[in-house]
Amino acid sequence: NIGSGRITTFLEIIELFTEFAGYKPTIKPLLHKPVGVHARYANMDYVFNELGWKPKVSLREGMRRVYDQAVKNLAKSNS
Structure with missing residues (x-):
């Protein structure tokens, strides 16, 4: 992917993957870590x-395609 031309935060990417996985984690910022x-x-x-x-x-x-391929690859490696 060359790029979409818009700023994308890592939190947005995390939210996409957790949505695809059907998982709703509580994401806590690590305030004591350097930015x-x-x-x-x-x-x-x-x-x-x-x-x-x-x-x-x-x-x-x-990202959906990446997630689906990763799930498929994981299933193959576990069979």
Whole structure:
């Protein structure tokens, strides 16, 4: 995935995967830890404007595909 052109927090990604898994954890911030990177963003202006490329798969759909493939691979390795 090159990028969606919008800021995506790690919390958003975690929420997607836990939703796919049907799991609702309580996520507690680690306030005593130093603040690190909490989001990722790639400026896609060049790719969108100069190359004319646009993503065909949304971040949500892409993450869903990753999750489904991981579940499938885990099932294979456990059989």
